[in-house]
Amino acid sequence: MTTLSTHTATPADTPQDAPMVAFRGVTKRYGELTVLDHLDLQVAEGEKVAIIGPSGSGKSTLLRVLMTLETIDDGVIEVDGQPLTHMPDANGSLVPASARYQRGVRGMVGMVFQSFNLFPHMTVRQNVTEAPIRVLGLRKAEARQRAEELLAMVGLEDKLEHYPAQLSGGQQQRVAIARALAMRPKVMLFDEVTSALDPELCGEVLNVIRRLGDAHNLTMLMVTHQMGFAREFADRVCFFNEGQIHEQGTPDELFGNPQRERTQAFLSAVNEAH
Amino acid sequence: MNAFDWAFALEILPRLLDAALTTILIAVSGFGIAVVLGLFLALGRRSRHRWLAWPTGALVEFIRSTPLLIQLYVVFYVLPNYGLSLTALQAGILGIALHYACYTAEVYRAGLDAVPRAQWEAVTALNLAPLAAYRDVILPQALRPILPALGNYLISILKDTPVLSAITVVEIMQRAKNIGSETFRYLEPITMVGLFFLILSLGLAWLVRRLENRLETAR
Numbered sequence A: 001m002t003t004l005s006t007h008t009a010t011p012a013d014t015p016q017d018a019p020m021v022a023f024r025g026v027t028k029r030y031g032e033l034t035v036l037d038h039l040d041l042q043v044a045e046g047e048k049v050a051i052i053g054p055s056g057s058g059k060s061t062l063l064r065v066l067m068t069l070e071t072i073d074d075g076v077i078e079v080d081g082q083p084l085t086h087m088p089d090a091n092g093s094l095v096p097a098s099a100r101y102q103r104g105v106r107g108m109v110g111m112v113f114q115s116f117n118l119f120p121h122m123t124v125r126q127n128v129t130e131a132p133i134r135v136l137g138l139r140k141a142e143a144r145q146r147a148e149e150l151l152a153m154v155g156l157e158d159k160l161e162h163y164p165a166q167l168s169g170g171q172q173q174r175v176a177i178a179r180a181l182a183m184r185p186k187v188m189l190f191d192e193v194t195s196a197l198d199p200e201l202c203g204e205v206l207n208v209i210r211r212l213g214d215a216h217n218l219t220m221l222m223v224t225h226q227m228g229f230a231r232e233f234a235d236r237v238c239f240f241n242e243g244q245i246h247e248q249g250t251p252d253e254l255f256g257n258p259q260r261e262r263t264q265a266f267l268s269a270v271n272e273a274h
Numbered sequence B: 001m002n003a004f005d006w007a008f009a010l011e012i013l014p015r016l017l018d019a020a021l022t023t024i025l026i027a028v029s030g031f032g033i034a035v036v037l038g039l040f041l042a043l044g045r046r047s048r049h050r051w052l053a054w055p056t057g058a059l060v061e062f063i064r065s066t067p068l069l070i071q072l073y074v075v076f077y078v079l080p081n082y083g084l085s086l087t088a089l090q091a092g093i094l095g096i097a098l099h100y101a102c103y104t105a106e107v108y109r110a111g112l113d114a115v116p117r118a119q120w121e122a123v124t125a126l127n128l129a130p131l132a133a134y135r136d137v138i139l140p141q142a143l144r145p146i147l148p149a150l151g152n153y154l155i156s157i158l159k160d161t162p163v164l165s166a167i168t169v170v171e172i173m174q175r176a177k178n179i180g181s182e183t184f185r186y187l188e189p190i191t192m193v194g195l196f197f198l199i200l201s202l203g204l205a206w207l208v209r210r211l212e213n214r215l216e217t218a219r
């Protein structure tokens, strides 16, 4: 098994205990509908946070605004102390971020999607080397070596020249994880990455994520419906309801002894369904 | 008098073939320019910047809503007043290319729209810049399904080339008319021109269909 450093050391001017990800009063609306409602959330470096909650409560939206796939209407998001949607101007006040500035901050974040979203016209190898070459400016040989290491880590070293359509869903999702990791993000976002998979293929993907958690000092935010995995893997579980964090705590606290009625109702409904 | 005169047909064949080369030159170069220009028009129209998207959209709609003949007149007879003098052939190629660029732009637009949003999200998550995103990820996926539609526009351009005779370009149809007015025989030259277009169009349509089949089976 190859060991991989996922990111460079924290810059000296960042305080050790500053959060890696911070949402401060973040609001997101679609027309009349408020999907994130003055949301506050801080995630420490290396912390694994599982996000659970009913459908439509804004879990995906939380990850999507952090990936800049959606804009926010109010509040500030910071990654490693740097605002994501705004940048400081010459006087130090915040102005809307330029595309260039945003690309700089966004580079610290990677995301894996429910539907994999691999590039169908590229081989597995090309999928993983494309962005490191084009964005990080790696030489082809370097990018290939990085791809080979990562694909070995996800157990797909023999599929380098395959196209996504020739792989199972679980294999595609593992390629997608390798592709995101090849950019050496500090923060990884997983949005229901096993929901599109047959149950017997979930395990192989969860195993890869588990290994990531062990091997790397990677900050992870994971939306999941798999309570068992959240309980075993996460340092903290956030229960989402109506665009807010309704309750949060360690897995043992939240699953073992939920305090609020809404949380209890959700967890018992989930338990019954299984 | 009304019977097809084979000897006469043979006699005028070299002159017609000579003009046929002009027709093919117009169609191929007009198509080549239209395919490239159309892509830029489609990208311009999709731009986030309104100052680019809006005028591009207006230009495309304007050209698509007015006849080719009028556009050719503008390029050949009006633009010289503003300092742009072109030969009839240059003006004809430019006019037909511009006209069809606006049609191919719509084809590109359909192809680009058909690329799933999820691909754009992957592109954003990987932080690819717009140039690399379009070139490496979006366009290759957008182009495959629209190649046959683009091919069909080559056939349309070919069949529209006689319009250029209005600005004095001597393409095959104009040559046939000239032969007719010199000899008072129209049957042979016009029949031969018709056959020329028929054969070329059928040949191109066959190629487009083969391309279509190859794309189908390659899925």
Ligand SMILES: Nc1ncnc2c1ncn2[C@@H]1O[C@H](COP(=O)(O)OP(=O)(O)OP(=O)(O)O)[C@@H](O)[C@H]1O
Pocket: A030, A033, A035, A053, A054, A055, A056, A057, A058, A059, A060, A061, A062
């Ligand atoms: N582009 C959009 N336009 C309008 N409404 C949207 C859009 N995207 C999401 N929504 C709405 O925002 C709300 C929150 O959506 P979100 O996808 O974040 O929920 P979720 O918690 O991830 O739910 P699920 O568990 O079903 O994935 C939903 O009511 C959804 O319908």
Ligand SMILES: [Mg+2]
Pocket: A059, A060, A061, A192
């Ligand atoms: Mg969701």
